[in-house]
Amino acid sequence: ITELRREDIEALEEISADKEKVRIAELKEKYIADRESEIETAEEKGIKKGSIEKSKEIAKKLKKENMTIEKIAELTGLTKEEIEKLK
Numbered sequence: 001i002t003e004l005r006r007e008d009i010e011a012l013e014e015i016s017a018d019k020e021k022v023r024i025a026e027l028k029e030k031y032i033a034d035r036e037s038e039i040e041t042a043e044e045k046g047i048k049k050g051s052i053e054k055s056k057e058i059a060k061k062l063k064k065e066n067m068t069i070e071k072i073a074e075l076t077g078l079t080k081e082e083i084e085k086l087k
Contacts, residue, residue, distance in 0.1 A: 052078075056076075058076055059076045060087075062076075
C-alpha cells in the first residue's frame, strides 16, 4: 500500500467536507420544499373549507325559501344528505 502524501490527505478531507456541505444543502432544500408544500396544502384546504361553508349558507337560505333538496344540491354541489342536515 502506498503512503498518502499530506496534500493527498488534505484533498480527500476537502472532498469529504464538500460532500457533507452538499448533503446539508440538499437537506435544506428538501426541508424548504416540504414546508412550502405544507403551506400550499393548508391554503388549499382553507379555501375548500370556506367554499363548502359558503355553499352551506346558500343552501340554508334556499331551503328556507322552500326550494327542493334536489335543486339545492344541483346548485350548490352539496349532497342531499348534507342539505337535509342543515338547520
